[in-house]
Amino acid sequence: MDQVPRSIEVLRQQARDELAAIIEHRCRAGEDPWHFIPDLPSVDEQVVISLRAGAIEEFDLAEEQSRAHHPAAGRDTYTRFEFGVLRRIALEHPELSEAVWGCSTRSSARSKPGGMGIVTADIAVSLDGFAAGPNQSLEHPLGEHGVERLHTWMFEYADEHAEEIAAITAAGAYVMGRNMFGPVRGDWPAEGDRFGDWRGWWGDDPPYHAPVFVLTHYEREPLTMAGGTRFEFVTDGIHAATDRARAAAGDADVAIAGGAETLNQALWAGIVDELRLHVAPLTLGAGERVFDRVPSLRLELLRSRVTPEVAHLTYRVLR
Known part of the structure; x- marks a missing residue:
């Protein structure tokens, strides 16, 4: 498998942190993660957003779009994570899984008088x-x-x-x-x-x-x-x-x-x-x-x- 550029991995970590914070905030506000997570971007979509915003100008956007989620594959395989099925987060990004699992469990406990x-x-x-x-x-x-x-x-x-x-x-x-x-x-x-x-x-x-x-x-x-x-x-x-x-x-x-x-x-x-x-x-x-x-x-x-x-x-x- 090809090596993903280090700066892309830095952007991915930033995206993970941002999404984890968003999920935690919305869960604490009482929203059901199963309901709002399908509307969130994936980690790698956040990377592309950062690239388009000029966060790192030295990389070719089209190349990185094809490499971001599937480093060894072509651009046609670049697809968003299936956040609508919440469990997929655990497979792809355990950091987000922990945030969602924690707030989901707290939400369940809060709702049981x-x-x-x-x-x-x-x-x-x-x-x-x-x-x-x-x-x-x-x-x-x-x-x-x-x-x-x-x-x-x-x-x-x-x-x-x-x-x-x-x-x-x-x-x-x-x-x-x-x-x-x-x-x-x-x-x-x-x-x-x-x-x-x-x-x-x-x-x-x-x-x-x-x-x-x-x-x-x-x-x-x-x-x-x-x-x-x-x-x-x-x-x-x-x-x-x-x-x-x-x-x-x-x-x-x-x-x-x-x-x-x-x-x-x-x-x-x-x-x-x-x-x-x-x-x-x-x-x-x-x-x-x-x-x-x-x-x-x-x-x-x-x-x-x-x-x-x-x-x-x-x-x-x-x-």
């Missing part, structure tokens, strides 16, 4: 960490590669795991991802179009019997179902969804209902207090993995129970 329940998360995973297989679709809601075996303990051996199953649906409110709610991608279809009348995977009486806040980029009117379940669609991020779930739950717990991507967001943001992994004795090899690109976590084992079908592991997430 004393006396409220905790935030839990239950998820079934394979031994290699996958909670869903590849190629999710209407025919294969959890993906392919025999992923349904992750839940054998729940459906074929329910009596032997009644306590764990009851705990999954004991929360006062839930937060789930768009993919967990259904197969629709992009904007919600109009009534009369395919999936235009989609109301979730669970029929008219879903098992939640409480408010469920669904993360999405597209607005949709709430859905009131039988049995007390009400789906509300949240477009302003996981912190906002969790705050609304806490308000709805009162003194009861809030549960992160999946899938893996939503759980990873919640772990990243410091929202989860108790993590319950249900580890099935199989491997999947591909799909959506729990802890994928999540920063390092400290976990304390609270309890465990092992049956031939599954290992139930409950952890406290340490701050």
Whole structure:
């Protein structure tokens, strides 16, 4: 790999410091980092801004644009960091990750008044960490590669795991991802179009019997179902969804209902207090993995129970 000029590295460090200060200031002001970070420039865009401003005139701008993010590549590969996916910051620039992780955790702690329940998360995973297989679709809601075996303990051996199953649906409110709610991608279809009348995977009486806040980029009117379940669609991020779930739950717990991507967001943001992994004795090899690109976590084992079908592991997430 080519050597990046020393002065470019100096500019990068200056840009990191500036962006970290901006993120810290806006977090302290109460803004949700998941909401505003997509609008920030990347570190290397800040470098280009400095170059255009004449901060270092001896370098050729076009050359440095091509080298700044991918030193060994051509100019066509110069692209902004995907700040909309907050976890990417940790991979590219740990200095910024620390600023965002710290203020996200403080924001989560501030928004939880004393006396409220905790935030839990239950998820079934394979031994290699996958909670869903590849190629999710209407025919294969959890993906392919025999992923349904992750839940054998729940459906074929329910009596032997009644306590764990009851705990999954004991929360006062839930937060789930768009993919967990259904197969629709992009904007919600109009009534009369395919999936235009989609109301979730669970029929008219879903098992939640409480408010469920669904993360999405597209607005949709709430859905009131039988049995007390009400789906509300949240477009302003996981912190906002969790705050609304806490308000709805009162003194009861809030549960992160999946899938893996939503759980990873919640772990990243410091929202989860108790993590319950249900580890099935199989491997999947591909799909959506729990802890994928999540920063390092400290976990304390609270309890465990092992049956031939599954290992139930409950952890406290340490701050």
